[in-house]
Amino acid sequence: MKNIRLISVILFGMFIVMLLISAETISYIQPDNVTGAVKDTGAINVIAAYYLGYRLFDTLFEILVFTVAVQGVVHLLGHMPTLEQHKPMREKAIIIYTDLIFGASLITGMYIAVAGHISAGGGFVGGIVGATGAVLVFLTMPMEDIEKEFNHTYMAIWEMCILATIFALVLLPIFIGMYPMKNFLPLGTPGHIVSGGIIPIVDTLIGIKVLIGAVTIAQTFIKHRGVF
């Protein structure tokens, strides 16, 4: 644990130093106009260009707040008594309906997250849309099946891995001599699905992370409070 603390101090120290010595950062704070934003970031959705380009620092810590909230819910509810009798809805029609809706909502949410830079949407919205299907499925499944299919430990590991990947992507430009949070991948043709450098990658990662977080919250609440 001591080593991790040391590594984090060194990493964020480099972050601040590179931020201070780089003059380019100042021109990257605000675009001239809407077309200027597209030229800077390669994403034709200017809102994505803002929150994953100009204001990426803000978004990073919003993700951290989300993570802390999810961990708080899991930790605090873990000390409370679980429900002895979990009564899911077991009608056949409802089970088939929710299973069908699960696929639709998962794929729609992931589409919204992946295509966040070329159309309306983004990772935050897509994650929540994807999670609604899973929450519907939870209403119809017995608790043992939920814990088997949506294993809480694996989901927590994935969530932390994705968080680490996002921070690594943002800190990586330090090591190749650019200022932190620079969009270091080629920008591509604006309007294509492969464009905008790191914006679609970070958007997809945020989408998966928000999906896992929302599913974890719903699962914990259902485990301790039941479905109705």
Place this chain on the structure above:
Amino acid sequence: MIYIAIAVVIFAIGGIGIIWKDNILLKLLSLGIMNAGVVVLFVSIAGLKHRIPAILNTNGPYADPLPQAVIITSIVIGFATMSLALVFTMLISLKKGTLSSKKLQEDIDREH
């Protein structure tokens, strides 16, 4: 302009709920309504001059993208923090056996 007025009304409804309601759970719901009012305010400020969303495959003049980019993250964060607050409410109800803020205040006064 009318949307800003609607946002202020939603915010005020939430604020009145926080002040008047005795139950902590209802206070939390009022806080959620206030959150919704703030979101509506930001989106309506973005659309004050022009209404077309700033996605460049449509023809502009575009709405201001900055308030929308600021508020898009806060919706999900609001959901997460609200569930954390609900867990705290559950803890209070488990330990004290009541959710009435008046009774909780009396409890605290008696202890000191």
